[in-house]
Amino acid sequence: MTNSIPEIRDADFLFVTGSNTTEAHPIIAMEMKRAVARGAKLAVSDPRAIWLTEIADWHMQLKPGSDVWLLNAMAHVIVTEGLEDREFIERATENFDSVRETVLRYPPEEAEKHTGVPAEMIREVARAYAGTKKAGIYYTLGITEHTTGTDNVYALSNLVLMTGHLGVRSAGMNPLRGQNNVQGANDAGATPVFYPGYQSASDPDVRDKFSKAWGVEQSSNPGLNLNQMMKVLGTDLKGLYLMGEDIVISEPNVGRVEEALNHMELVVVQDIFFNESCRFADVILPAACYAEKDGVFTNSDRRVQRVRKAVDPPGNARADWQILKEIMDRSGLEQPDYQHPAEIYAEMASLAPKFSGISHERLNADPKGLQWPVETPDAPSTEYLHKNGVARGKGLFQAVDYRPPFESADPEYPLVLSTGRTLYHYNAATQTRRSEGLSGKQPECFVEVHPRDARRLGIEDGQMADVVTRRGRVRSRVMVSRQVRRGAIWMPFHFPDTKTNALTTDAGDAVTGTGEYKVCAARLEPRTEEQPEQVFPGAYAAIRV
Amino acid sequence: MADGQFVIIDGNELSFEEGETLLQVAARADIEIPTLCYDERLSPAGACRMCLVEVEGSRLMQPACSFKATGGMVVRTQTPKVERNRRFLLSLHMADTEQDRERAEDANPSRIFDLADVHGTAGCFPKVEQKRSGRPQDVNKFIEFRPERCINCSLCTRYCEQIEAVSAITLAGRGAETTISTADAKSLTDTTCELCGGCVAVCPTGAMTEKPALAYGKPEKELEKIRTTCNFCGVGCQLDLNVDREANRIVKATSPPPGTTVNDGSLCVKGRFANDFVHHEERLTSPLIRQEDGSFREASWDEALDRVVSGLQGIADRHGEDALAFISSSRCTGEENYLFQKLSRAAFRTHNVHQCAAT
Ligand code: SF4
Ligand code: SF4
Ligand code: FES
Numbered sequence: 001m002t003n004s005i006p007e008i009r010d011a012d013f014l015f016v017t018g019s020n021t022t023e024a025h026p027i028i029a030m031e032m033k034r035a036v037a038r039g040a041k042l043a044v045s046d047p048r049a050i051w052l053t054e055i056a057d058w059h060m061q062l063k064p065g066s067d068v069w070l071l072n073a074m075a076h077v078i079v080t081e082g083l084e085d086r087e088f089i090e091r092a093t094e095n096f097d098s099v100r101e102t103v104l105r106y107p108p109e110e111a112e113k114h115t116g117v118p119a120e121m122i123r124e125v126a127r128a129y130a131g132t133k134k135a136g137i138y139y140t141l142g143i144t145e146h147t148t149g150t151d152n153v154y155a156l157s158n159l160v161l162m163t164g165h166l167g168v169r170s171a172g173m174n175p176l177r178g179q180n181n182v183q184g185a186n187d188a189g190a191t192p193v194f195y196p197g198y199q200s201a202s203d204p205d206v207r208d209k210f211s212k213a214w215g216v217e218q219s220s221n222p223g224l225n226l227n228q229m230m231k232v233l234g235t236d237l238k239g240l241y242l243m244g245e246d247i248v249i250s251e252p253n254v255g256r257v258e259e260a261l262n263h264m265e266l267v268v269v270q271d272i273f274f275n276e277s278c279r280f281a282d283v284i285l286p287a288a289c290y291a292e293k294d295g296v297f298t299n300s301d302r303r304v305q306r307v308r309k310a311v312d313p314p315g316n317a318r319a320d321w322q323i324l325k326e327i328m329d330r331s332g333l334e335q336p337d338y339q340h341p342a343e344i345y346a347e348m349a350s351l352a353p354k355f356s357g358i359s360h361e362r363l364n365a366d367p368k369g370l371q372w373p374v375e376t377p378d379a380p381s382t383e384y385l386h387k388n389g390v391a392r393g394k395g396l397f398q399a400v401d402y403r404p405p406f407e408s409a410d411p412e413y414p415l416v417l418s419t420g421r422t423l424y425h426y427n428a429a430t431q432t433r434r435s436e437g438l439s440g441k442q443p444e445c446f447v448e449v450h451p452r453d454a455r456r457l458g459i460e461d462g463q464m465a466d467v468v469t470r471r472g473r474v475r476s477r478v479m480v481s482r483q484v485r486r487g488a489i490w491m492p493f494h495f496p497d498t499k500t501n502a503l504t505t506d507a508g509d510a511v512t513g514t515g516e517y518k519v520c521a522a523r524l525e526p527r528t529e530e531q532p533e534q535v536f537p538g539a540y541a542a543i544r545v
Numbered sequence: 546m547a548d549g550q551f552v553i554i555d556g557n558e559l560s561f562e563e564g565e566t567l568l569q570v571a572a573r574a575d576i577e578i579p580t581l582c583y584d585e586r587l588s589p590a591g592a593c594r595m596c597l598v599e600v601e602g603s604r605l606m607q608p609a610c611s612f613k614a615t616g617g618m619v620v621r622t623q624t625p626k627v628e629r630n631r632r633f634l635l636s637l638h639m640a641d642t643e644q645d646r647e648r649a650e651d652a653n654p655s656r657i658f659d660l661a662d663v664h665g666t667a668g669c670f671p672k673v674e675q676k677r678s679g680r681p682q683d684v685n686k687f688i689e690f691r692p693e694r695c696i697n698c699s700l701c702t703r704y705c706e707q708i709e710a711v712s713a714i715t716l717a718g719r720g721a722e723t724t725i726s727t728a729d730a731k732s733l734t735d736t737t738c739e740l741c742g743g744c745v746a747v748c749p750t751g752a753m754t755e756k757p758a759l760a761y762g763k764p765e766k767e768l769e770k771i772r773t774t775c776n777f778c779g780v781g782c783q784l785d786l787n788v789d790r791e792a793n794r795i796v797k798a799t800s801p802p803p804g805t806t807v808n809d810g811s812l813c814v815k816g817r818f819a820n821d822f823v824h825h826e827e828r829l830t831s832p833l834i835r836q837e838d839g840s841f842r843e844a845s846w847d848e849a850l851d852r853v854v855s856g857l858q859g860i861a862d863r864h865g866e867d868a869l870a871f872i873s874s875s876r877c878t879g880e881e882n883y884l885f886q887k888l889s890r891a892a893f894r895t896h897n898v899h900q901c902a903a904t
Contacts, residue, residue, distance in 0.1 A: 005780065005807055026741065026813035027780045033710040055710075177779030179875040181882070185900035188882035190873045192896045196883055201896050214891040221867055223896025229870045237870045237897075239860040241853075243885055244874030245901040266856035273827055283852050284841065286829035290776035291786055291795060291820070295878025297774045299781025303807060307878055310771035310786040311793050311823070315830025316846065320877050324884040326846075330854045331892040344880035367772070367783065367805050423739060424814065431777075431822035437686030437757075438819055441734055513899075 001301045002172035003136060003384040004371065009034045011170040013128055013135035014042045017156070018067070018142020018518075022051040023423040025176045025300075028138070041132070043125045045070060045117075046142060047418065048448075048490060049483045058125050062115040064416050064488055065146060065405035065519040070122065071155035072402070073111030075103040077126035078162055084130070088164030095397040099158050102399035114402070116485070130163045134170040141178055141420070145517040147406045149509040154398040161395045167386035177300040178421075180290075184298030187355070187372070188348060192223025197352025213351055216333065226251075227513030230506060234263030241268045243320060244287065246430065248276035252515035253471050253506035254499055270323060273430045276496060287320050288313035295321070295341040296363065298372075302382070304358055305369035405519040406507035409487065413469060413521035415453070416488045419504060420517075425494035432494070445498035446479040448490040449524065454480045459526045466525040467491065472502035475527065489522060552618040567609040567620055568596060578622050579631060579660050581638075581749050582698035583610040586803055586810065587707050590699045595660070597630050598622045606630065632667040635660055640670035642694045642750055649694070652759050653751035654766055657696075677724040685733040687740050687756055687818045692724050694752035701725060701744035701753050708811060713738035725752075740814040746800050747810075757821070758797040763789055768796055775816040776876065782808035782816050795820050861893060871898040 008014070008031035021029040029052065036042050036055050044053050045060040045067075053059040062070050078084050079100050089096050108119035129135050137160060143152045157173055165171040177183050189196040199206045207218040229237060230251055240261075251257050261267060261280035269281040272289045290297075292313040298304045313319070321344060325335045338344050342360035349355045357374035371381040386395075409416050424442040425432040432438045447467055449459065459465055461480040466473050467489070476491065476498050484490050493500040505520045551558045554571050561570045566589070571578050581593035589611040597606035601619035606627065609620075621627065638657050643649035646658050677692035699716055702725060706712045713736040717726035727736045734740075745753045758765070768787040775782040783806035784798045798817050803810030832849030833841040844852075860868050871889040873882050882900065889898035 006809070022739075025778050025780050026739070027782055027808045027811055030708055030710075030811055034708070037707070037710075177875075179779055180774070180776045180781065181877065181879065182779060182875040182900070184879040185873060185875045185877070185882040188879045189886040189890075190882040190898055190900040191886075192899055195890075196886070210890070214887065216891045216894065218890060219866070219894045219896060221896065223898060224870065226872065226899040226901065229872070229897065229899065233870075237868055238864050239857055239869040241857070241869070241871045241888075243872070243881070244876040245872050247872065247901070250901060265860055266853075268853050268856070272822075272829060273825075274829060281833075282835050282856065283849050284829065284833040285849060285853070286831060286833075289823055289828075290876070290878075291773065291823050293878065295880045297776070297781060298879060299774075299807070300779040301781075301807075303781055304879070305774045305781055305783065305807075306772070307776075308771050308773045310773065310788050311795055314824075314828045316832070317828065317830055318846070320881040321884055323850075324881065324888055326850050327854060328884070328888055328892050330850055331858065331888075333892040341878065341880040344883060348880070348883045367801065368807060369781070432815060432819050434822040434825045434827070435819045436821070437740070438814070441685075441740065 001174040001176070002166065002386060003170065003174055004301045004303075005031060007170040007384065008032055008136065009038070011035050011134050011136050012040050013132035014040055015045075015125070015129055015135065015137045016042065016052060017045040017137065017139045018144075018152075019138055019140040019176055020046070020048070020050045020052075020142070020420060021138065021176065024140060024178065024421055026423065028176060028300075032138075041128055043128070047485050047488055058121055060115075060117040060121060060125065061485055062117050063485070064418050065148070066115040066402075067143065067146070067152045068148060068155050068400055068402040069106065069111045069114040070117060071152070071159060072103045072106035072400070073108045073115075073122050074126040074129070075099065075155070075158055075162060076106045077108060077123050078130045078159070079103060081127070083127065084162045085164030088166075089162060092164075092166070093161050093395040093397060095399075096162065098399040099162070099397040102401060129159070133168065135163070135165050136171045136174055137165075138174045138176060140176045142518060144175075144509070144512065144514050146519060147507050147509055147516045148403050149514050150511040151400040151403065154400045158397055158399075161397055166395065167384070169384060172384060175300070180299070181297040183300060183302060184296065184304070187298055192225050195351075196348050197354040199352065210351070225513035227506070227508035227515060230257055230260075233257065234260035238264060239266040240264055241270075242277055243270045244272075246271070246275040246277050248279070249496055249499070249501060250493070251506070252501050252504035252517060254501045255472055256506065270320060272317070275430055285323055286315065286317035287323065288317050292317070293319035293321070293341070296345060296360070302371045303369040304355070304363060304372060306360065306363045406505055406516050407470075407519065407521040409521050413523050414487070415522045415524060417467065417469065417503060417520050417522035418488065418490050418518045419493045419500050420490065421494065422492045425492065445476045445492060445495040445500065447476045447524070448479050448481045448484045450484050450486045450488070451480050451482065452486050453489075453524075454478065457524055457526060459524065464527040464532065466527060467503060467522055468525060469503040469505075469520050469522045471505065472499070474498050474500065474502055478524075489524065493517075550616040552614045552616070552620060554620045555622055561614045565614050567598060567607070567612050567614055570614050571609065571622065576622060578609045579664060580610055581656060581660070581696065582700055584700055584704070584747055584803065587700070587703045590703060593634070593696065593698050595631060595634055598627055599624050628664060629667075631660070631664045635664065636667040636670045638696050639666065641673045642696060642752075644669060644672070650751065650764050650766060652754045652764060653745070653748070655751055656749035676722045678718070678722070678726075679724070680726065680730050680732070683732040685738070685740065685756075687814070688733060688742060688745060689754050689756045689759055690725060691752050691754065694750045695725060696750055696752075697723050698749060700747040700749065704743045704747045705738075709739060709741050709743050711737040711739055714744060740818065741812065742814070742817040743811055746812070755797050755818075757818070758787075761789075761796050763796060765797075765799070770799070772801065775812070777815040777819070780808065782806070782812055784812055784816055786820070795823055857893060866893050866895045867897060869893055869895055869897060873898065873900045875900055
């Protein structure tokens with residue numbers, strides 16, 4: 001996030017796109033509710049009628065995958081009505097003209113045909129956004145989990161740049177991170193393209209620096225991202241080390257991944273439970289969970305905060321950092337004798353200027369944590385970025401054109417399936433499923449179907465049906481709901497008995513490698529044989545409220 | 546600040562902003578006025594009368610939590626009359642709920658007794674007969690309402706309405722029968738309730754309490770609080786794990802006070818209630834190695850680690866280091882992710898390292 005969570009309550013305009021915030025980020029949603037209660041305007045763009053649409057001024061219920069059309073049309077309104085921030089564009093950005101030219105081809109009336117959102121609504125939202133100073137954009141996987149994910153993000157950032165909503169409190173461009181420490185893992189360099197602190201792995205000087213620091217000549221071969229790894233599993237890749245990640249439930253097109261795992265020479269799984277990937281493991285290492293170790297997590301607003309050991313791990317389980325140190329020692333790369341993760345953090349901070357002013361000691365002293373960049377031991381948190389102009393020189397406009405999703409509905413697969421998460425479970429649900437109270441509230445998978453589609457297919461609420469895509473077939477209970485658009489269906493992916501990701505495509509965004517979990521073509525086949533009893537009938541009634 | 550606008554509280558001349566309550570002005574000057582139904586995040590209810598103070602020129606005492614400061618107002622917060630009211634109310638609340646401290650604090654701490662420590666009581670009043678109804682048939686697994694401890698401060702219902710914004714619970718009934726209920730006294734799981742537990746966090750008496758901790762049976766006061774960061778979504782809420790040290794057990798999670806951390810006193814259902822996985826019987830407790838027949842056997846750390854290292858090195862020797870891939874998790878700490886990419890880049894000289902979630 002360029003801005004901070006506590007700033008949300010003071011915003012005057014919120015544009016929430018592709019984020020079911022109340023379910024995926026409940027506490028951020030609380031701040032949004034507060035802003036709205038104070039009088040802020042709220043525009044939501046989402047194919048589903050998510051909870052926030054109840055308090056929204058505008059719900060742009062677009063067709064899944066048509067985001068670029070919608071966003072470019074908003075930009076069209078801004079440039080044709082002269083609502084752009086000329087001064088900011090002039091001072092702080094580059095390449096505006098190319099975007100201007102491109103978006104001129106995206107008039108709202110045309111956009112209405114492609115997105116299903118009324119042209120007038122697009123105009124109103126664009127005007128309100130451009131005309132409000134404290135106007136922030138909040139987005140998450142609904143924007144990025146597409147083959148056009150990077151395009152979607154560019155289209156959003158074009159809107160931010162042309163309206164000058166950067167370096168302003170309660171405004172900005174705010175991706176809400178899906179998991180506790182996505183930000184922190186990226187920060188620490190768990191990505192093929194960056195060393196810790198976003199230092200480019202393709203820059204020879206950076207590699208030099210790390211060659212010296214670690215005493216090992218760094219490779220100049222580019223690394224593979226997750227999506228690329230999945231494609232060459234079992235062929236180019238022979239050995240796989242999974243730390244805390246269950247690829248067999250969370251990666252798209254699971255059938256192919258499972259097949260490939262059978263062809264690996266070595267699979268190591270380090271985790272807290274025997275997860276689905278363990279079925280393919282040669283060695284399983286028992287790890288400590290977050291409550292059993294020390295360290296830091298970095299949240300969505302770049303806030304580094306302490307994780308503290310509260311209890312001892314069970315049996316012989318060990319903290320991941322202890323295991324990793326042992327492995328490096330035994331691989332011939334003797335590590336310092338770390339007594340506590342504070343020392344590991346200090347090592348990272350010494351190599352990454354963005355965090356060089358952060359230490360466990362400082363974090364222990366401040367219950368609000370520290371928001372990076374913090375470059376010296378006495379520098380304060382950076383509440384919002386780009387305060388003094390856009391970082392790295394000038395903000396670069398990137399013109400993007402609409403490209404259709406990898407798959408569209410066709411006669412054989414006439415529905416569009418999107419997947420996502422719910423409030424009561426978390427990702428592979430290895431943790432939340434083991435909570436009696438959460439499973440009681442949401443015991444099994446469901447697929448949301450619009451009432452009209454249900455009627456046409458002769459499917460009743462609560463009936464079982466097969467969801468079929470080109471890649472697989474899974475059985476799930478049907479929940480007839482107006483949350484989804486006609487022609488669209490939606491499923492959570494938390495339930496291992498219903499492998500939602502056997503259905504999704506592994507077509508990925510070219511830049512980030514993120515899979516297209518939000519759009520694939522599907523059909524529904526009602527099942528009439530014996531229906532398993534609903535474990536907890538009330539659950540559905542409650543979700544539907 | 547309104548120019549030259551002052552109130553005098555206990556002899557201190559204090560400036561204030563238009564619309565500020567006496568409580569807010571006093572708090573800024575560190576003058577403590579006891580409250581039971583006030584929360585800075587919520588609109589004041591003026592329900593408990595604990596915050597009554599004397600205002601010159603007004604015959605009745607006024608509730609500091611909702612009474613607005615005006616220029617020249619003279620306020621006293623520590624007179625015998627004010628203190629008498631506090632002691633009387635505390636005795637009354639005890640008679641109406643629970644008079645024995647240990648029983649009152651069998652689960653959550655009680656603000657009534659905390660205040661009594663400071664202000665004293667007016668003695669032990671005869672027990673008031675209870676008429677409030679509960680919802681014993683509520684099947685939700687997380688939140689218990691104990692009507693005999695409710696003082697109708699409405700903190701829970703206001704939290705539910707104004708912060709969680711779902712209005713699952715409301716004040717129901719009249720007079721002495723007023724209680725907290727859901728529409729048609731349904732189970733919370735059949736309402737708009739999102740099981741956030743905010744109603745528990747704000748309850749001053751423990752009337753709203755956590756079912757799992759209640760069943761565990763150790764009072765919160767005997768648990769050790771460890772401040773940490775939630776391990777679910779990317780908000781990074783701060784929470785206190787309440788630990789039974791002897792049993793090496795997390796009994797529950799509580800939210801830090803409002804205003805102190807990024808989550809401002811709130812948590813969601815996962816952060817507050819989904820910690821039972823930590824002690825789940827299916828946790829992995831020993832390294833496992835696959836045998837010839839495909840099954841796993843337990844192994845020592847030594848053996849398992851050697852197996853991992855020789856396996857990785859073998860592949861690097863046979864196929865080159867780029868035949869290895871390292872996938873880490875945003876569930877692990879920053880330090881662990883740092884070591885993981887160091888393992889990949891320094892020990893095995895490959896950039897094939899990525900975390901599972903790209904967003
Ligand atoms: S748990 Fe949260 S949503 Fe449910 S009644 Fe309490 S405050 Fe309301
Ligand atoms: S308590 Fe809920 S909102 Fe807060 S970090 Fe945890 S999962 Fe996210
Ligand atoms: S705190 Fe003022 S009436 Fe309760």
